Amino acid sequence: MADAALGYVVQRVGDLLINEAVFLYSVKDQVEWVKEELQAMECFLKDADAKSKGDERVKNWVRQVREIAYRAEDLVESFVLDADGRRRRRKGFIRTILCCRLPSPNGIILLHQFGDEIEAIRAKIDEINRRRGTYGIQDLGGEPGRQIDNTVRERRRVVLHATYADLVGMDEEKNRIVEHLSDKSKKKRSVISIVGMGGLGKTTLAKRVFNEAKSRFSHSVWIDVSQQYSAEDLLLEILLQVKKTGEGELEKMTRPKREEMLYQTLLADNYLIVMDDVWDTDVWKILSPHLPDTENGSRVLITTRSVEVARSADTSTPPLKLGFLTEEESWELLSRKAFPNQEDIGVVCSEPLRDVGKQIARKCGGLPLALVVLGGLLSTKGPSLRAWRRVAETLVWETSKDGRVCLDILALSYEDLPRRLKWCFLYFSSLPEDFEIEVDKLITLWIAEGFVEQRAGETLEETAEDYLEELVQRCMVMRDVSELRCRIHDVLHDFTVAEAKEVGFLVSHGIGDDRGASQLDSSVRRLSLQGEKAWCWDSLSTPRLRTLLTFGARRKFGKNRTFPFLHLKLLRVVDLGRTRIAKLPEQVGDLIHLRYLGLKNTKITSLPSSVGKLRHLQCLDAEWTEIKTMPRGFWKIEALRQVIVPFPVEPEMLVAGLSNLQVLKEVRAGRWIDSCLGSLSSLRELQIRGIKDCHHLALSSWLLKLPRLKKLGLRGESIPDCLWTSSSFSSLQVLSLLGVVRRPPQESSSGGDQWPPNLTQLTLEYASLSQDSIAALEKLPELTYLYLGAGSYEGNEMICSRGGFPKLESLELFALKKLERWVIEAGAMPRLRSLEIYGCTKLAMLPEGLQQMTALNELYLTAMSPEICSRAQKEGEDWPKIQHIPSITITVISSDGEVVYERISD
Numbered sequence: 001m002a003d004a005a006l007g008y009v010v011q012r013v014g015d016l017l018i019n020e021a022v023f024l025y026s027v028k029d030q031v032e033w034v035k036e037e038l039q040a041m042e043c044f045l046k047d048a049d050a051k052s053k054g055d056e057r058v059k060n061w062v063r064q065v066r067e068i069a070y071r072a073e074d075l076v077e078s079f080v081l082d083a084d085g086r087r088r089r090r091k092g093f094i095r096t097i098l099c100c101r102l103p104s105p106n107g108i109i110l111l112h113q114f115g116d117e118i119e120a121i122r123a124k125i126d127e128i129n130r131r132r133g134t135y136g137i138q139d140l141g142g143e144p145g146r147q148i149d150n151t152v153r154e155r156r157r158v159v160l161h162a163t164y165a166d167l168v169g170m171d172e173e174k175n176r177i178v179e180h181l182s183d184k185s186k187k188k189r190s191v192i193s194i195v196g197m198g199g200l201g202k203t204t205l206a207k208r209v210f211n212e213a214k215s216r217f218s219h220s221v222w223i224d225v226s227q228q229y230s231a232e233d234l235l236l237e238i239l240l241q242v243k244k245t246g247e248g249e250l251e252k253m254t255r256p257k258r259e260e261m262l263y264q265t266l267l268a269d270n271y272l273i274v275m276d277d278v279w280d281t282d283v284w285k286i287l288s289p290h291l292p293d294t295e296n297g298s299r300v301l302i303t304t305r306s307v308e309v310a311r312s313a314d315t316s317t318p319p320l321k322l323g324f325l326t327e328e329e330s331w332e333l334l335s336r337k338a339f340p341n342q343e344d345i346g347v348v349c350s351e352p353l354r355d356v357g358k359q360i361a362r363k364c365g366g367l368p369l370a371l372v373v374l375g376g377l378l379s380t381k382g383p384s385l386r387a388w389r390r391v392a393e394t395l396v397w398e399t400s401k402d403g404r405v406c407l408d409i410l411a412l413s414y415e416d417l418p419r420r421l422k423w424c425f426l427y428f429s430s431l432p433e434d435f436e437i438e439v440d441k442l443i444t445l446w447i448a449e450g451f452v453e454q455r456a457g458e459t460l461e462e463t464a465e466d467y468l469e470e471l472v473q474r475c476m477v478m479r480d481v482s483e484l485r486c487r488i489h490d491v492l493h494d495f496t497v498a499e500a501k502e503v504g505f506l507v508s509h510g511i512g513d514d515r516g517a518s519q520l521d522s523s524v525r526r527l528s529l530q531g532e533k534a535w536c537w538d539s540l541s542t543p544r545l546r547t548l549l550t551f552g553a554r555r556k557f558g559k560n561r562t563f564p565f566l567h568l569k570l571l572r573v574v575d576l577g578r579t580r581i582a583k584l585p586e587q588v589g590d591l592i593h594l595r596y597l598g599l600k601n602t603k604i605t606s607l608p609s610s611v612g613k614l615r616h617l618q619c620l621d622a623e624w625t626e627i628k629t630m631p632r633g634f635w636k637i638e639a640l641r642q643v644i645v646p647f648p649v650e651p652e653m654l655v656a657g658l659s660n661l662q663v664l665k666e667v668r669a670g671r672w673i674d675s676c677l678g679s680l681s682s683l684r685e686l687q688i689r690g691i692k693d694c695h696h697l698a699l700s701s702w703l704l705k706l707p708r709l710k711k712l713g714l715r716g717e718s719i720p721d722c723l724w725t726s727s728s729f730s731s732l733q734v735l736s737l738l739g740v741v742r743r744p745p746q747e748s749s750s751g752g753d754q755w756p757p758n759l760t761q762l763t764l765e766y767a768s769l770s771q772d773s774i775a776a777l778e779k780l781p782e783l784t785y786l787y788l789g790a791g792s793y794e795g796n797e798m799i800c801s802r803g804g805f806p807k808l809e810s811l812e813l814f815a816l817k818k819l820e821r822w823v824i825e826a827g828a829m830p831r832l833r834s835l836e837i838y839g840c841t842k843l844a845m846l847p848e849g850l851q852q853m854t855a856l857n858e859l860y861l862t863a864m865s866p867e868i869c870s871r872a873q874k875e876g877e878d879w880p881k882i883q884h885i886p887s888i889t890i891t892v893i894s895s896d897g898e899v900v901y902e903r904i905s906d
Helices: 003-019 021-052 056-090 094-099 112-134 150-154 171-182 202-216 231-242 247-251 255-266 282-290 307-313 327-338 351-363 368-379 385-394 404-415 419-430 439-449 460-473 490-502 586-590 609-613 632-636 672-679 693-705 771-777 848-852 866-871
Strands: 101-104 107-110 190-195 219-226 271-278 299-304 485-487 507-509 526-530 547-551 573-575 596-598 619-621 642-644 663-668 685-691 711-719 734-741 761-765 785-788 797-800 810-814 821-824 834-838 858-862 887-893 899-905
Touching: 003 021, 003 056, 003 419, 021 056, 021 112, 056 112, 171 190, 171 202, 171 299, 190 202, 190 307, 202 219, 202 271, 202 299, 202 887, 219 231, 231 247, 231 255, 231 282, 255 282, 271 282, 282 307, 299 307, 327 351, 327 368, 351 368, 351 385, 368 385, 368 404, 368 490, 404 490, 419 439, 419 460, 419 490, 419 526, 439 460, 439 485, 439 573, 439 596, 439 619, 490 507, 586 609, 609 632, 672 693, 685 693, 693 711, 771 797, 821 848, 866 887
Parallel strands: 190 299, 219 271, 271 299, 507 526, 526 547, 547 573, 573 596, 596 619, 619 642, 642 663, 663 685, 685 711, 711 734, 734 761, 761 785, 785 810, 797 821, 810 834, 834 858, 858 887
Antiparallel strands: 101 107, 887 899
């Protein structure tokens, strides 16, 4: 599988030849020769990977190929680095780089030594080629020129997460657990555990149980534990779900205070707590003393791979041991994934194809994860008997208890990926287990790493979104319901970590590691630091490091809390989000290869002027920092694609020329709108705060010049009405407005002002809409999410008419203080799944129309009047309207913000 790693290096060297031509001018021929030699080696890696499974000599040959490729990349990037430094210092003619000196992992080398290094690489390549012949490694051809199917956007998103459809062969187990959790005769707190190897569906089953049983408990909590955890984080996570206290306040608490608060909060009510993926017995020892048993029927559900963990939690309740699926159940699950859009599989699945499919399903050994992943692979082949037979012939493994069967299937699916998707998939190895990452951030990181190719007619972001959709469609990546975050199954995560380490792609360093980060191998190229272990940052000796990511490493950086990695000159990606770094030194401008700089939620107060030298910087994420202004030179970096800053920042020095800028978020309104906004023609997402009347004219003029804008957020005293007086906003999909809207669209037969026609999400606050505006709003054909916040509706009656809001799935009404009566006519909002009404204290009763809304499965009533809360309870006057809704939550909040009553009912 080394072809993915080598392919990346070949691409990187090629990019350097193009982008750094001025610095590589004197050594261009040598660099091109290196690239061509590495390309030739790629053709032999496919055969070498296959033969290396049983031959350590071949495996060593593959390792040597990878190392020589990395050595070449280091040499070229170091040359560029030092040449740029020389140019800055001398500001002379370009030929002065001919006498420059180059840093290498072992020190400083002179320019004339570059040729010696190339000759050493040439000699090593000759030696590698001789050994290739000795080992009989053949040229099986390079990867065919394949493209990701552009129709992937339209495919049904097949996700590997807790969906009812994926629960095959587990109905009996599910019913047994729900019955145990709901048994009112068992007053004492009890623990039931689901035990089984990775990939058997423990989490899927637990999710189904949790969703069905949570309405019977006053508090319901789901926490992901995994192998890497801390007691403080577990306590914090539970408290965030049961206590109406801000995260900031809870984070300041000591562990004893968190323990006491948790115990007192749960003391009076019954609770259901699910602990998913518990690996050791200490978790229960940590939490059990703080989960009170007042004999009110409280329950704990644990999923684990260890019977010992299950028994240590509760010796009186036998654990539920999950087994493998039967052959018939295996084919059912595999076929669902192989034909995701087909209700009647028999229509497209011939008898010969079914026979091959069942043969493939049998080889999965009844392991649900393997069936789902392999089904995703088959879904890309279509109903081709030849393609399915090829997959069946390729599947060769021996079933073993440690899940080797699943890993082999994952390896097969991984090998079937196009090379660039391999790079993207391996990047999940940088994340902690069970970690959900924002899709936008992941895509930005992929682009910064150089994984995404430039395709004609598409932005890099659009291409990267296709990459992600391809991985989702293959069931290798899961997106959450909102589709804003994604993650991978923990067994897949194990695979990526092992594979990334094997091919030298990335090393993750977590809580369970004994050694400090300073003791890591000096050849590490990407490093992910996870958890709060006190690594020795200042002595981190990984001179080849390209990527540094931190997750939960919330510690100070030395006495001055400053950036400690200035000696790592080849860094391309740095994400220090949520660490306590407080300062970036002036020398940060010397990191000329830097593409991504993440400072979100740090203590940074300013950026040094030298950031303007980071000519390749694509993304700066400084959200939730204390930065007030940006250096003048920053806004001249032409490579910028994404800039996220805290609200006080006004890009006053923004100049025309940022043609690559895709995202500009949280900036303050100012003169830059009039002078420069119209030139940012590539913008896809824009958020502006502090808008006043004086900005309306410029906004109305220049927003029309942004044809690619898909997401727009405007906040301030008032909102310009250009959004519905022009037909130029057909590309806009997500709109958030916080401010007075003086002339919102009204229902009109003459076809006058209208909301942007393709909106899928709309958030409004203080918009002062009337019933006529709602009538215009409900005609939006693609709207799936609507939030009407405080001051967004001024009428005392609101009517949703028949056929209105045809695709709306989620509706939130927040603090509509004047609303007294709400009418939902039959046929309105036919797809609504979630409804939340918060603080609409004058609303007298729930609409009759709720009774006809069969798709509605979640209703939340929070901070409402006592009268309407009473009507919504069982036997209340409104109960017949809502009794069909599976999950109903009613929460009463006192004047001081404390929850004094909460009820969840089905």
